[in-house]
Amino acid sequence: MRERDLLAEAEPAAAGTPDVGFGVYVHWPFCARKCPYCDFNSHVRPKGIDEAGYLAAMQREIAAHARLTPGRTVTSVFLGGGTPSLMQPQSVGRLLELIGSHWQMSADAEITLEANPSSVEADRFRGYRAAGVNRLSLGVQALDEDALRFLGRLHNAGEALRALELARTTFPRLSFDLIYARPGQSLAAWEAELRRAIGFAADHLSLYQLTIEPDTAFEKLQAAGKLTIPDADAAADLYELTRAITGEAGLPAYEISNHAAPGGESRHNLLYWRYGEYVGLGPGAHGRIVLGDDRARLATVAERNPEAWMQRIAEVGNGVIETEEIVGETAGDEMLLMGLRLVEGIDVARYRRLAGRGFDPERVSDLVAHGMVEVLPDGRIRTTPAGAFVLDAVVADLAA
Incomplete structure (x- = not known):
């Protein structure tokens, strides 16, 4: 029996959220190694990644979503993962070409790519910039060697700092992530690390508290009594310290975990938090497409497994396996939460x-x-x- 094309059952709508923007999220689901804290939809493929197959599938995926969102102007594109900096720069350029061929691109569209600071990937930065990327989000996660090993990262602090320096000279805008509230982390240690990080910051920092997510290696360690993170009171103290230091440095919090200089906020993430419209492309991606007017949305969820996602697109024309109409109090609750x-x-x-x-x-x-x-x-x-x-x-x- 042929699989149902769930997107074909929906009617195009001309409304959108032009006052908030229209975003395109592209999920690259591959990583060189799975980090022990990560519950994102990411996959390791030791035998190699079918990059050409991914791009061919994405061409059809983009077209299917564009049918439902005619007349939109793209204000932001976010290439997330996984580790999108494992992609060849030419592939990034091809994805942006495909997006630009189906929707109008705003002249000042924010184009973000997530990257890891390994030296091989850093060498590609200039290629990504030439492809159209104008904002880099760098997964530094820590500036402490022991912490980087604990978090399962493939880079060391020196490589992270070199990548930051190269990124600052390559991209107009730069953000990087750090994870705090790590086991045994004191207020003094976090303050020293954060102040050092601010010295390398451009216009944006994402600072996340370590949480133990289901089905991760860290969850197994915690269940075995081998991992203990700071309790709620200690975490609250670290959170308050974070807000104080970033505010003092001119990078105040504009969202729970995100800090920016005025004008440096992530426009794409603001689109989510302001409950704007976006399409989610790629394995496991989620989207919110406006139906009729701004009061109803079609929630879309794509197949998580990359190979199954490509197979579904070959059979149906897109990778969406679940849709739901979000309206009324459910839409209000989503807006409230974001x-x-x-x-x-x-x-x-x-x-x-x-x-x-x-x-x-x-x-x-x-x-x-x-x-x-x-x-x-x-x-x-x-x-x-x-x-x-x-x-x-x-x-x-x-x-x-």
Whole structure:
């Protein structure tokens, strides 16, 4: 029996979210090695990667999603993974050509590529820039040698710093990631590492607390009693220290884990957090396509396994294996969960239009009284730093 083409069952819509933007996420699912903390959809292929097959499948995948999103102008493209810097620069250029042939590209579109700082990949930076990439997101993760080994990274601190220096001279914009709240990490040690990192920062830093995710090597170690991360109080202290140091350095938090100089925010990630429209391309990618108007979305989920994804595209024309219409309170809940991550907070009127209802004034007052949220002069609601640290509980309270 032929598989169903779920995208073919949906009708194109001309609305979109032009006030927020339109993004394209491209997932490259391959890594040289799986990190022990990572629960992303990434795969190791010791016998090599079928890059040509991936590009051929992506050509059909892009066309299928473009049919549902006519007339859009792409404001951001994000090449994520996995490790997209394992791709040849020519492949990156081909992907951007395909995207540009199906949608109009904004003259100032943000084109981000995630990269790892190994020396081989760093040598490709100039090729990625020539292909059209104008923002690099570098997976440094730590500047401490022991921590890098613990996190399973393939680079050392010296290679990371060299990659940062090369990236700063190659790309107009640069971000890099660090992971903190590692086992045994003290406030003093994290402060020293973070201040050193800020010395190499450009306009953006992503600073994530280590969490133990299901089905990871770290989860197995934790279950065996061989791994202990800082408790909630210690993690909160590290979080507060992080916000203080980055704010002092001119890179204030604009989202729970992301810090930027004014104007240096990730436009693509802002698109997610502001509940804009985006297509998700590639194995395991998720998308949100506007249906009719801004009040309903088609959620799309692609096949996770790269080879099965390519096979499905060969048979059906796209890799989507699951769709769901998101409307009403479900859409409002999604907007709430994403928007309250931002320091700018959420537009209450837009939430009411999406969800079909407003917030319970008593619940808002109670959250304000407990220091979890604040109501801004223009009526927007945002979490306080304390509320952001327990975001899921705040969202559940507001959405009830």
